[in-house]
Amino acid sequence: MNDAAADPLDNELAKARSGERAAFGVLVQAHQRSVYSLALRMLGTRDLAEDLTQEVFMQLNGNLRSIDSNRHLRFWLRQVTSNRAIDQLRRRARLQWTSLEEETQLFSDEEDSDPLLQRHMRALLAELSPPARAVLLLRYQEDLDPQDIARTLDMPLNTVKSHLKRSLESMREKTAGLVPARCEDNST
Amino acid sequence: MSDDIESRMRAALRPVAPREEFAQKLLAQTIVDPPARSKPRDFTAAKLRPLAWWLTASLAASLVLAVGVHRHLEQQRMQQSGLEARREVLKALRVTSQKLNLAYEAVKSQSEKSGV
Amino acid sequence: MSKYTLTLLIALLAPGLSWAASGPKLTIPSFAGLAQKASESVTITLDPAMLGMAARFLDSNDPQDAATKDVLKGLQGIYVRSYTFDRDSAYSQADIDAVRSQLSAPGWNRLVETRSRKSHADVDIYIMVDHDRAVGLAIIASEPRQFTIVNIVGAIDLDKLHRLEGQFGVPKLDIDASKAAKPAQK
Numbered sequence: 001m002n003d004a005a006a007d008p009l010d011n012e013l014a015k016a017r018s019g020e021r022a023a024f025g026v027l028v029q030a031h032q033r034s035v036y037s038l039a040l041r042m043l044g045t046r047d048l049a050e051d052l053t054q055e056v057f058m059q060l061n062g063n064l065r066s067i068d069s070n071r072h073l074r075f076w077l078r079q080v081t082s083n084r085a086i087d088q089l090r091r092r093a094r095l096q097w098t099s100l101e102e103e104t105q106l107f108s109d110e111e112d113s114d115p116l117l118q119r120h121m122r123a124l125l126a127e128l129s130p131p132a133r134a135v136l137l138l139r140y141q142e143d144l145d146p147q148d149i150a151r152t153l154d155m156p157l158n159t160v161k162s163h164l165k166r167s168l169e170s171m172r173e174k175t176a177g178l179v180p181a182r183c184e185d186n187s188t
Numbered sequence: 189m190s191d192d193i194e195s196r197m198r199a200a201l202r203p204v205a206p207r208e209e210f211a212q213k214l215l216a217q218t219i220v221d222p223p224a225r226s227k228p229r230d231f232t233a234a235k236l237r238p239l240a241w242w243l244t245a246s247l248a249a250s251l252v253l254a255v256g257v258h259r260h261l262e263q264q265r266m267q268q269s270g271l272e273a274r275r276e277v278l279k280a281l282r283v284t285s286q287k288l289n290l291a292y293e294a295v296k297s298q299s300e301k302s303g304v
Numbered sequence: 305m306s307k308y309t310l311t312l313l314i315a316l317l318a319p320g321l322s323w324a325a326s327g328p329k330l331t332i333p334s335f336a337g338l339a340q341k342a343s344e345s346v347t348i349t350l351d352p353a354m355l356g357m358a359a360r361f362l363d364s365n366d367p368q369d370a371a372t373k374d375v376l377k378g379l380q381g382i383y384v385r386s387y388t389f390d391r392d393s394a395y396s397q398a399d400i401d402a403v404r405s406q407l408s409a410p411g412w413n414r415l416v417e418t419r420s421r422k423s424h425a426d427v428d429i430y431i432m433v434d435h436d437r438a439v440g441l442a443i444i445a446s447e448p449r450q451f452t453i454v455n456i457v458g459a460i461d462l463d464k465l466h467r468l469e470g471q472f473g474v475p476k477l478d479i480d481a482s483k484a485a486k487p488a489q490k
């Protein structure tokens with residue numbers, strides 16, 4: 001399905017594929033937040049996230065030929081970042097994912113951010129298995145639908161849905177106390 | 189309710205920017221390291237024109253510029269190599285630290301078992 | 305045999321020396337066959353020139369970089385080979401024996417030998433000492449799906465190396481560094 005509006009980054013991609021370094025730099029700038037955030041929330045520490053981000057873009061550097069559009073590039077970046085992060089986490093089975101002592105900033109500190117929810121999100125991310133964590137991030141950070149997530153992670157659709165369902169349930173339990181209590185007016 | 193929690197999760201998971209220093213290093217590295225070309229450049233034969241004096245001057249200026257650019261690129265390559273070496277060192281020491289950690293953990297576990 | 309050759313031979317065999325003829329730098333095989341089977345390989349070779357270059361790019365104002373710079377002082381080489389596989393037992397001990405056999409040469413002392421049933425990891429740490437200073441470190445770590453060889457050459461401070469954990473996103477464990485400095489425990 002073609003997007004109605006042309007993606008301006010498609011031009012940059014074409015230039016980058018023909019060797020223009022500046023164009024490759026534009027692509028890096030356009031996608032680094034997404035890649036870094038995915039890496040950070042998968043791996044839990046800034047250093048590991050930066051390393052993974054660097055590795056992903058270096059791998060992209062050598063694989064540009066196989067990318068034919070910015071949409072494809074987004075898919076590729078998400079796939080490579082998620083899979084590499086999952087592999088790393090599996091190898092470091094003993095790694096305690098960031099605890100509250102860790103000062104790594106996983107979430108934005110913009111004005112409308114919700115620190116209590118962020119704390120619950122941090123706890124949720126920590127308790128999820130690497131694949132489940134990737135599913136959650138691809139859904140709510142990258143806004144992918146379950147079918148795209150299944151394709152990205154090469155995971156059965158039902159497994160994706162199951163991970164999402166359990167994550168949502170867990171999040172609801174955690175945030176139950178945050179829901180404002182309904183005030184019942186018993187005055188006469 | 190479900191929509192509300194999901195939209196709050198989306199808000200919490202908005203992408204965050206990496207550190208400025210890291211972002212600059214990443215960009216510098218990608219610009220110094222040229223991406224692979226997918227197709228050869230299209231060299232169309234240009235019409236030959238007699239060299240005008242202004243063309244000669246332009247060529248001379250280009251040469252000076254090229255030398256300057258070359259030096260700049262050399263410096264960038266040095267920087268790139270240095271940053272790469274730094275990355276390698278950090279990675280090597282991380283691996284070393286992890287393996288020492290494995291041993292220390294085993295030793296500690298053994299000490300605890302024998303009540304030391 | 306010339307006088308020169310004899311002198312050289314005596315120098316090499318002199319018992320006062322702690323260094324083996326091969327020195328603290330190990331000869332690590334290419335592991336080409338294993339690298340092909342591995343799902344991930346880490347190959348790091350840092351000679352004095354690379355270490356010097358890296359040190360220039362370490363930021364003394366950054367705690368991690370500063371600690372790393374401190375560790376690098378006096379080092380002459382860091383060599384790491386680590387291979388991770390998709391299944392258990394994809395490599396054999398024979399693959400590592402070419403390295404392990406070098407560590408039985410004079411000069412190398414096994415500092416720690418651990419066999420953990422909990423983590424299924426076997427870790428051997430060797431040290432080469434010259435006049436009461438550590439001049440070589442070798443770590444061989446075997447896990448079900450990964451093996452790692454680390455060889456560090458130069459003036460090594462094990463305590464500083466141990467304190468680096470926590471800087472690299474590795475969890476901090478509450479372990480007394482002085483216990484780690486005690487000689488071989490099984």
